[in-house]
Each structure stands twice: as C-alpha cells, then as structure tokens.
Amino acid sequence: MDNRDVTPAPAQLRELRWPAELADVGTADRVILASAAVGLNAHGAQVIRQAENQIWRLPAESTVVRLAPRDRLESATREVRVARWLAHNSIRAVVPAEVDQPVELADWVATFWEEVPSHEHGTVADVARALKELHALTPPSFELGALDPFVRIPERLAAAALPSEDRRWLLDLHADLADQWAAGLPPGLTHRAVHGDAWPGNIVRIDGNEWVLMDFERFSHGPPEWDLASTAVRTRTTGAVTESEYAEFCNQYGHDVTEWAGYDLLARARELRMTTYAAQHAASNPQWQVQAQHRVDCLRGRCGPRPWNWPGIL
Template identity: 65%
Template sequence: MPAVRLVDVPQPVEVDSCPVTFWEELPPHEHGTTTDVAQLLLQLHTLPAPDFDLGHLRPFVRISERLEAAATLDRADVSWLHGLHQELEAAWADRPAGRRDCAVHGDAWPGNLVRLIGGGRRIMDLERFSLGPPEWDLVSTAVRAKTTGAVTATEYDTFCETYGYDVTEWDGYGILAGARELRMVTYAAQHAASHPGWAEQAQHRVDCLRGRRGPRPWNWKGIL
C-alpha cells in the first residue's frame, strides 16, 4: 500500500512527556485529487485483513471534548449539538447493513494524500487507520460534494466511477454523513476558541445544521 513510512530507528521516543515518531521524508510532491482518493481507497479496501489488531473505528472520538472547548458558541447551540451527538451515536449502533468491514483510513480526503512529482501517490495522516465500514472513507468525499460544496458534481461522479460505488445510494448514508458533518462542525468550534478569526465559520456551520441557512449544499470554508 503506498503510504508514508516510518524510519527504521528505535521509536517512539519521549520528548517533554510526549511521544515522538520519525518518518521518511517525502520526495517532491503536490496535493492529490478526489480521483486519487478513490483509486487509493479502492486499493486499501480490497486488502486482506491484517494478522494484527488494528483496532476499530471510533467515529465519535473527541466530539464531547471539542464541544466542551467550544467557547465561542452559544450554550443553547452547544446543548443542541450534544443532543445531536447522542442521536447519531444511537443511529450508528443500529445502522443498516453495509459492506464488509475492512482496513479504513478514517479521514480520507485530498489533504491526506499526495501525488509524487516523479510518479506515484502516498497516503498520510494514519491516526484514524483502523478496521471499520468502508462507507466511512467514502462518505468524506460525498459530504464534501453534497454538504460543503467543496467537490463539484462532475468531480463526485468521477470519484464514484473510479471506485465503482456511490455511497449516497446506501440506506445508511444519512447516519454516516451526519457523523462526518458533526465532526467538521465541532472541529471548527474547538479551534475557534483559540483562533477568533474562525469563530464566524464555526457559527456558520452550526447554523447550517440547525436549519438556519437553507438546504444543502452549504458553502463551508476550510480552516487551518
């Protein structure tokens, strides 16, 4: 699998009570595309199960902590988001049957892969790599097309054609899309507390989920 590689040295090491790892430097590269994402996910999702424990996907990890840190949001909005979190967790546990669990990246979008100038691609940011439903990886691009407006209809059609499946046609799409949207909202809200310039975008995302900004797709701007 074309992914970033650890340097072959004893690691991790501890620095100021934090674990530090060392990775091979990437050759000259550029950002990948949604088509690159589809090609790499197709390759990843067809790999045989590993003979070691990858752990299982945790789609709601850090949501509660992010909401506690969302100092720029009105408390009524925070309370509503907590309720949405609980509803989505319950729905996730009872979601419709989908494709067989496999190795998933966990946060698959063009920002987490690169295209090498000399040819080839590399997946990066393996923090959420685990066993889980492949639909979770596919939903990232679907949400960027159907919710945030970051992916055009043509780009999304090509993504689906390349992978061979359109996750929006699955009965469980709304649940996974809701979880992904909640992650994107709480991520913005958490960081707005320390970056005041992002507070407007964080509030905009909340307003969208609460029905104050009309129907999808919405214009969500990237942060960081």
C-alpha cells in the same frame, strides 16, 4: 502479498519518561528532546502545522516529527505499524523513520517519518483509487481497533468557543447519532481496514504523478462506506467537490455510497466532526470563529439546504 505483521512488538518500542519539570517546555524543545532520544539532529527544526497534533520538519535529517498528546500513545504506535504493513502490501504510503519509536515525553508522544518529497493535494480520483486498493486488502493480523466516528467529539465540544445553547444542541445531536450507530448500520460493504480521514490532503501527489497515502491516526477496522462518505460529504454538504468530480470518484471506486441506506448517518457524523473541529480551534484562533458558528448554523437549519459553503480550516 500477505498480511503478516512486520513491525516490532510494542514492548520493543522506545519509551522515555521525562521528569515532571519538563512538562512545561515549549514544543520546539520537545522536538529537540525527542529527536535526540533517537539520535536525530533537530538543528533548524521548522514547524509545518500546529493543530490537534504538532508537525515539525527536521531539515538536517529529511525527517518529519509528529507530536501528539500522550493519551494517544496507542494510536501513535498503531500508525507506525499500519504504515509498515501498507508498505509490505505494496501500498504507496508515508514511510516511518528507521528509529525506535514512538517516543514518550511527559505529556506528549512523538513519531518520526521520512519526509515526503515536494507534493500537492491529490485529486478526487486519486482518493478513489487509493481507497479501492486499501479496501481490497485483507486486514492485518494486529489489532486495528473498531472505527469510532465520534472519537474526541465530547472533548472538542468542552473546549469549543460556542454559545452554550448551541453547545447543548450539538451534544444532543452527538448523543442521537451515537445511539443510531450503536443500534447498527444497514447491510453494506464487508468491513475492512479503513483510512478514517480520506481526503485529497491525505492522499497526495508527488511530482504530479503517483499518489502517496498519509496520516493514519484514524486508521481502524470498520465499514468502507466511512471512507467513501468523506468525498460524498465534500460534494453534497460543503460543495468542495463538484458533481462531475464525484461521478468520476464513484466510477473509479465502483460504488456510490450516497445510494446506501446508511449514508445519512455517516454524513451527519462527518458534518458533526467538521463542525466541532472548527469550534474547538476557534477557541484559540478567533479568525475561525465566524466559520465555526456558520457550520453550527448550517446544521441547525439556519442557512438553507445543502450544499453549504464550508471553506477549509487551515
């Protein structure tokens, strides 16, 4: 397989700039407008997930619509190109719909994807196998952008439902970790295309058999250790993965990132991301407030040593 770019250039992508008065329409209306722009039927559209991005299903088209804030146009464009590049290199991944995309609407950007059949979260071993295949690829000819472990953390903290003193502490932690990242990592694996958010919810199983790679918003170029650290953190920090599962993960991939000198920095960056994600969404969903504060307390040494019990934010 080669790595040539088989995706239309950005100039060919569909752009629709809706009048300012449409900026206040509801999410469902945006789904209808964006779908109509590319000739898709949004009748009976169903919401799948509402968080930083809005995910909707078009049952009449077996298509999924992903709405993201418009400042993520570059990321949305890259996601589509990455998915097509992965398919060209025989990596099982979610497939972009054959429409002119992404579509811009006032303050949102929409992308369209073929609906994945009935599926479930993959296994920890699936994550290892998927990452091994992905990291073996020569990076694509188009620009992926450099990995940024701290993307949107300041914005999350600005919106977080936290005591001001805790917010200041997290901002200081962010500054410290960012300085360490800027100073450079210890020698490690060769930088490659990385998924950026590799966990079993983004490497799913279809019919209990083959895995499929999903969600390329954080796809970039950087150290493969960033992808590997996700499972290590879910073992050593949150307790979501057992030690035996982690041993199998390392066996499948052929590398244990926790033995690398740079692991502590990546682990702390991931812990910060998980904490600020919970804190941001607790501002609009009070049922997450206890978990958000618990994560802050853990980072601040108020809850004993790792692993901590961090249930997922749904």
